[in-house]
Amino acid sequence: MKQMEINDYKGRVKPSWCPGCGNHAVLMALKKSMAELNFQTHDTAIVSGIGCSSRFPFFMSTYGFHTIHGRALPVAIGLKQANPDINVIAVGGDGDGLSIGGNHFIHAGRKNPNITYIMMDNEIYALTKGQCSPTSRIGTTTKCNPYAWTADRINPVLMALSFNTSYVARGYSGDIKQLEQIITGALRHKGFAFVHIVSPCVQYNKVSSFEKIKELVRDLPQDHDLEDRVNAMKYAFAPEGLYTGVFYKSERxxxxxxxxxxxxxxxxxxxxxxxxxxxxxxxx
Ligand SMILES: Cc1ncc(C[n+]2csc(CCOP(=O)(O)OP(=O)(O)O)c2C)c(N)n1
Structure with a gap:
C-alpha cells in the first residue's frame, strides 16, 4: 500500500475560499491527519451539505459527495452502512449542521455511526453573504440584521455531549497543530466523532474575528478525564472562555x-x- 503524503490529497479544484478564511487551516489539518493514518484516497469519502465550508470535497482527491443543504449526515451514515470498509468523513458549516440539518446531528449522536463529522463554525451563513446562524452572538449586525441579532446561541459541543456523541472535540483554525491532533483522534475513533472547529469568516463576520477568538481560546486542562461527560459539559458551558481539545471519548x-x-x-x-x-x- 502506498504511503500517502499531504499532496496526494490535493483535489483538482483550487480552494475557492477567501484568502485568510479559517477553512484553509482545516483542509490542511485534515490532509495531515489522513497522511498520518495513511488513508488511501480510494478508501475515503468526504460528504458535505451546502455552504462555503461544504465545498470541501471538491478540494480533495478522495471520493466526495456535495449533497443538499443540511443532509451531509444522513448521506454519510447511509454510505457507511452500505460500505463499512471505507472511511467516511462528513463536513459542513454551522448553518448546514445546526439550522436545516440540526435534527440529523442529534440522531447521529445517539445512533453512533462509525464516521467523523467536522463542523466549521464561522458563526454566520457565509455562502449566502452573511445572514446570522444558530451560533451568531446576540447583538451581531449583518446586512440582514442591521440593528441586532436577537436569538440565543446554540453551543454545538454541549449539544453533542448531551445526546451521547462518543467523541467530542473542539479546535480553532488559528491552531493547526491542535486541529491535526483532534482530527487524528476523531478519525481513529470507533463511533461518531464530532469535531467542532471555530473557523472565522474574514468577509462577513466582523464580530468573531481571529483576534477576538484568539483571546477566548484556552486548552482543556491536561488532567481532564475524557470519560467524565458531566465535567466535559462544564467546560463546554464555561463562560470564562472557549476551551479547545478533546472533551469526551467513550466506546460503545x-x-x-x-x-x-x-x-x-x-x-x-x-x-x-x-x-x-x-x-x-x-x-x-
Ligand atoms: C433548502 C435550502 N435552503 C437554503 C439554502 C440557501 N443556503 C445555501 S448555503 C446556506 C447557509 C450556509 O451556512 P453554513 O452552513 O454556516 O456555511 P458557510 O457558508 O458559512 O460555510 C443557505 C441558507 C439552500 N441552498 N437550500
Whole structure:
C-alpha cells in the first residue's frame, strides 16, 4: 500500500475560499491527519451539505459527495452502512449542521455511526453573504440584521455531549497543530466523532474575528478525564472562555455493528435467505 503524503490529497479544484478564511487551516489539518493514518484516497469519502465550508470535497482527491443543504449526515451514515470498509468523513458549516440539518446531528449522536463529522463554525451563513446562524452572538449586525441579532446561541459541543456523541472535540483554525491532533483522534475513533472547529469568516463576520477568538481560546486542562461527560459539559458551558481539545471519548457498539446484529438475529430465525421483505410478512 502506498504511503500517502499531504499532496496526494490535493483535489483538482483550487480552494475557492477567501484568502485568510479559517477553512484553509482545516483542509490542511485534515490532509495531515489522513497522511498520518495513511488513508488511501480510494478508501475515503468526504460528504458535505451546502455552504462555503461544504465545498470541501471538491478540494480533495478522495471520493466526495456535495449533497443538499443540511443532509451531509444522513448521506454519510447511509454510505457507511452500505460500505463499512471505507472511511467516511462528513463536513459542513454551522448553518448546514445546526439550522436545516440540526435534527440529523442529534440522531447521529445517539445512533453512533462509525464516521467523523467536522463542523466549521464561522458563526454566520457565509455562502449566502452573511445572514446570522444558530451560533451568531446576540447583538451581531449583518446586512440582514442591521440593528441586532436577537436569538440565543446554540453551543454545538454541549449539544453533542448531551445526546451521547462518543467523541467530542473542539479546535480553532488559528491552531493547526491542535486541529491535526483532534482530527487524528476523531478519525481513529470507533463511533461518531464530532469535531467542532471555530473557523472565522474574514468577509462577513466582523464580530468573531481571529483576534477576538484568539483571546477566548484556552486548552482543556491536561488532567481532564475524557470519560467524565458531566465535567466535559462544564467546560463546554464555561463562560470564562472557549476551551479547545478533546472533551469526551467513550466506546460503545456502532450503528453498523448493532444493525448487523439485528440482521444476524433475523437470519437465525428466518434462515439465510432472509430479506427485509420477509420481515414485513408478519404484518400482512
Ligand atoms: C433548502 C435550502 N435552503 C437554503 C439554502 C440557501 N443556503 C445555501 S448555503 C446556506 C447557509 C450556509 O451556512 P453554513 O452552513 O454556516 O456555511 P458557510 O457558508 O458559512 O460555510 C443557505 C441558507 C439552500 N441552498 N437550500
Amino acid at each position: 457498539p456502532t450503528y453498523e455493528e448493532r444493525f448487523n446484529d439485528v440482521i444476524a438475529k433475523a437470519k437465525s430465525i428466518a434462515g439465510d435467505n432472509y430479506t427485509v421483505k420477509d420481515s414485513m410478512k408478519q404484518f400482512q
